[in-house]
Amino acid sequence: MADVVLGVGTGVFIITLIWILTLALTIILSRATGPTKLGIIPVVLLALIITLVLVFFPRAAEVPAPQRAAQIVDMFFIGRYVLLSLVSLVFLAALFMLLPLHFLEPIYAKPLRTH
Structure with missing residues (x-):
């Protein structure tokens, strides 16, 4: 079953669309006068034939064929870990370069009051 809504x-x-169109055409043709009103019969017969063909000659089986589960393969496995280790090294280097600036920030003495 491909598309299920x-x-x-x-x-x-x-089939629903065919019968809605058939109903609309029969309403329109029922308002007509003369022999045009008899156009209702072929419209209904055509809709009936199309419906029977679609019901009795389906394109696919009712039970779908069993499908194999898709196997997911990670082709970028090694590259991903190389990138992860590289980013980790850059992070650690940046952290150790910024820590001395944070802890060794100069604190200037305030002048004492002399009075």
Whole structure:
């Protein structure tokens, strides 16, 4: 089953669309006068034939064929760990370069009051 919306497939939507169009055409043709009004019969028969063909000759089986589970392979495994180790080294180097600036920040003495 390829596309399923609300638990039904595409064929159900196609059949529904066909019958909605048939209903609209029959309403339009019922307002007509003369022999045009008899156009309702072929429209309904055509919709019935299309519906029967779609129901009795489906394109796919009702039960989908069993599918193998997709196997996910990480092709960039080694490169990812090399990048991780490189970023970790840069982080540690930056941390150890910034720590002395943080801890050894000069604290200037305030002048004493002399009075």
